[in-house]
Amino acid sequence: MSAEVIGDGGAVRAEAPILEVEGLSVATRDGSALVHDVSFSLAPGERLSLIGESGSGKSLTSFALTGLLPEGLSSSGSVVLDGVQVVGARERDLVPLRGRVASTVFQEPMTALDPLMRLGRQVAEPLRLHLGLRGDALRSAVLEALAEVGLPEPERIARAYSWEISGGQRQRVAIAAALACRPRLLIADEPTTALDVTVQAEVLALIERLVAERGMALLFVSHDLAVVSRMAQRALVLRDGRVIEEGPVQTLLRAPQAPYTAELVRSARELDAALEVR
Numbered sequence: 001m002s003a004e005v006i007g008d009g010g011a012v013r014a015e016a017p018i019l020e021v022e023g024l025s026v027a028t029r030d031g032s033a034l035v036h037d038v039s040f041s042l043a044p045g046e047r048l049s050l051i052g053e054s055g056s057g058k059s060l061t062s063f064a065l066t067g068l069l070p071e072g073l074s075s076s077g078s079v080v081l082d083g084v085q086v087v088g089a090r091e092r093d094l095v096p097l098r099g100r101v102a103s104t105v106f107q108e109p110m111t112a113l114d115p116l117m118r119l120g121r122q123v124a125e126p127l128r129l130h131l132g133l134r135g136d137a138l139r140s141a142v143l144e145a146l147a148e149v150g151l152p153e154p155e156r157i158a159r160a161y162s163w164e165i166s167g168g169q170r171q172r173v174a175i176a177a178a179l180a181c182r183p184r185l186l187i188a189d190e191p192t193t194a195l196d197v198t199v200q201a202e203v204l205a206l207i208e209r210l211v212a213e214r215g216m217a218l219l220f221v222s223h224d225l226a227v228v229s230r231m232a233q234r235a236l237v238l239r240d241g242r243v244i245e246e247g248p249v250q251t252l253l254r255a256p257q258a259p260y261t262a263e264l265v266r267s268a269r270e271l272d273a274a275l276e277v278r
């Protein structure tokens with residue numbers, strides 16, 4: 001829950017959360033739970049991270065937020081996104097939210113982008129669907145979206161296919177498509193894990209800049225604590241589909257309470273030290 005102090009004589013205005021998750025669980029058809037009873041809320045402009053090892057339920061939690069769970073899995077509990085209940089909603093009620101209120105950027109841009117469609121058309125789709133843009137207005141909005149993510153020669157990129165550009169450029173195009181309609185929440189699921197280290201830093205800087213410039217809320221999913229400490233203010237630690245600890249990122253790193261969090265911090269430090277020695 002967020003309460004913002006406004007500068008006019010100390011009046012306090014409670015700002016409605018952009019996302020409120022209460023008792024979210026994700027289960028398979030045969031009833032085995034993969035995510036258990038996850039709760040958190042995210043205020044406009046806030047940056048929150050989901051951390052945990054591979055298989056801890058980070059991706060399933062983030063997919064459930066916009067109703068994008070894989071076939072065969074279902075969610076229960078409550079996910080209220082910009083005032084709309086996502087759990088149990090019809091697909092046609094979720095389409096207006098995706099890309100417009102909340103957008104997701106995935107780990108592997110190659111799977112997010114269609115190899116058979118020119119990149120410009122892929123950035124154009126959300127602009128056409130949500131903002132109703134057509135013709136010249138659509139064309140210039142696409143080029144602007146590509147330029148805003150730091151892509152050189154947006155005209156060339158718009159005409160290209162995903163397999164004709166580098167991995168880092170692909171992720172920039174995926175970010176351009178995700179953010180073209182100026183959503184209020186960006187869900188970034190390990191957005192740099194598949195990229196080379198130098199490119200990772202550039203894409204993180206891009207996300208940081210866009211989030212700050214647009215005042216977007218950010219849900220940043222990662223197993224990398226160093227990256228999380230850069231990108232988020234607060235974090236939830238997931239293990240086996242459950243939240244085992246949460247708090248400000250700096251507190252989690254300096255004084256982890258759960259033994260599991262302490263272990264994650266210790267191994268991150270060891271890795272860091274090993275890299276420095278080299």
Ligand SMILES: Nc1ncnc2c1ncn2[C@@H]1O[C@H](COP(=O)(O)OP(=O)(O)OP(=O)(O)O)[C@@H](O)[C@H]1O
Binds near residue numbers: 053073
């Ligand atoms: N479609 C599915 N059907 C059945 N089980 C699944 C499915 N997708 C994921 N799982 C299982 O759910 C658990 C959580 O998976 P999830 O992908 O959310 O983990 P994660 O923390 O995001 O890991 P990673 O970083 O490797 O993606 C894992 O045990 C995984 O094997």
